[in-house]
Amino acid sequence: MRLEFVDTPALLVDLDVFEQNIKACFAALEGKNVAIRPHLKTGKSSIIAHRLLEAGAVGICVAKLGEAEVMAAAGIEDILITTELIGAPKLERLVKLLRDHPSIKLVVDNLEAAMALNAKLEGAGLQVDILLDVNVGQNRCGVMPENALELALEVSKLEHLKLIGVQGYEGHLQHDRSFENRRNSCLAAMEKLGKVAFELENSGFEMRIVTTGGTGTYPFCSEHPRVTEVQPGSFVFMDSDYLATPGVPFQSALTVLSTVISVSESRAIVDAGFKSLSTDSGFATPKNLAGWTYSPAGDEHGLLEKTDPEAVDLKIGDLLELIPSHIDTTVNLHDWYQPQRKGMLEPVWKIETRGKIQ
Ligand SMILES: Cc1ncc(COP(=O)(O)O)c(C=O)c1O
Incomplete structure (x- = not known):
């Protein structure tokens, strides 16, 4: 089956490039004592997760x-949830999963x-491995580095939490x-981050x-002797x-394959608009199409203008x-x-964690 048979708009994966990207990522850390724990908030598919584990x-x-929940059901055991889990509904589900x-x-x-988590796990007779999330400059979540040791000492009194490390994500860079x-x-x-790890140790x-x-920093992170994984x-x-x-x-x-559904003079309309391509990082770029720009023209329409x-x-x-200008939010708009x-279609992959925002 060739590309002409794909119904559009569709999220098209170039397998040769996808595989090359994975090879290049691992090759960049070859010989270093730093593991890769890829973030699946982007790919959202257990097929991709398994490819990365392989x-x-x-x-x-x-x-x-x-x-x-989805990745565990797909047979993946070593999972780090990188966002803090807060509130009774989540702790209830967490206990079931654990x-x-x-x-x-x-x-x-x-x-x-940490105390709320500990109390819930105590009731369930469970223990969980935890990492202290440290604010290394993004100013999103994370304890300030100077307060990390104090928090670690307090958390270590909680019997159902086992502190095994630290996370510090420099997303702003x-x-x-x-x-x-x-x-x-x-x-x-x-x-x-290294200083906190040293102090705690x-x-x-x-x-x-x-x-x-x-993606933008992991080779630099791997230069630091205390970093164990990226x-x-x-x-x-x-x-x-x-x-x-x-x-x-x-x-x-990864591209969004779209069809030209209307043309007039220096304009063309495609069937991919806001519902197919996210715009939080700007508009999409036409691939291999010099002299044309893309902008959304509604939920279902995109405008191509000849420049x-x-x-x-x-x-x-x-x-x-x-x-796409931003993969994570674009992938979240699609089911498959x-x-x-090389232009020949292979079986589709389900985007299983689409919409799993809770
Ligand atoms: C905690 C954390 N780690 C790693 C990543 C991966 O970043 P990227 O997709 O830019 O490689 C993200 C992305 O937002 C993140 O939030």
């Missing part, structure tokens, strides 16, 4: 409990939350357009996992935001590939991936 990943990260999947790991950045600045800022963030805590990093996610597919970030050595493996009179004309029924190799 390539040598030590486990996976997910952002949400709902994602962990009964069958005791290797799931959580992050904690606050004593009150991932797309820094200056390579030098990104590297230097990342090394500074790693110093903060000196106080008798086992620092089995020191986890950090994303968490890149977007590298498998890439998006136009990452493609514009210097020194990120991966290629575009170069020499550019090729578009006609009704043409298939266009659009490179359509993998292809």
Whole structure:
């Protein structure tokens, strides 16, 4: 089956590039004592998770409990949930999940939350491995580095939580357009994380996992001697935001395939709008189509505008590939991936954690 038989809009995976990206990611850390625990908040499919584990990943990260439930049911045991779990409904579901999947790991950045988690696990007779989430500069979640030891000492009194490491994600640096600045800022963030790991270890805590990093920073993170693993996610597919970030050595493996449904003079309308491509990082970029720009023209429509009179004309029924500006939020709009190799279709992959935001 060839591309012409794909109904559009569709999320098209170039398998050759996808596989090359995975190879390149692991190759970049060859010979280093740093494992890869890829983040599946991007790929959202257990098929992708299994491919990464086969390539040598030590486990996976997910952002949400709902994602962990899906990945655990697909046979993946070593899962780190990188977002704090707060509130009775989540703790109830967590207990159910932990009964069958005791290797799931959580992050904690606050004593009150740790106590609530501990109380719930005590009632269930369970224990969970936890990492202290440390704020290394993103100013999102995470205990401030100077307060980490105090929190660790308090958390260590809670019998149902076992502290096994630290997480510090420098998300604010991932797309820094200056390579030098990104590297230097990342090394500074790693110093903060490394110092916390050192302090905790000196106080008798086992620092089995020191986890950090994303697609834009993970090679820099791996330079720090205390980092044990990195968490890149977007590298498998890439998006136009990452493609514009210097020194990120991966290629575009994911596009939204769309059909031209109307044409007039220097404009063409495709069947991919806001419901097919997210816009939080800007508009998509037409692939292999010089002289045309894309912008959304409604929920179901996209506008192609000719900016170069020499550019090729578009006609009704043409298939266009659009490179998403942000993979995570675009993938979350779709039910299926359509993998292809050299233009020949392969069986679809379900995007199982689409919408698993709880
Ligand atoms: C905690 C954490 N780690 C790792 C990542 C992976 O980042 P990327 O997809 O940019 O590689 C993310 C992405 O948001 C994240 O939130």
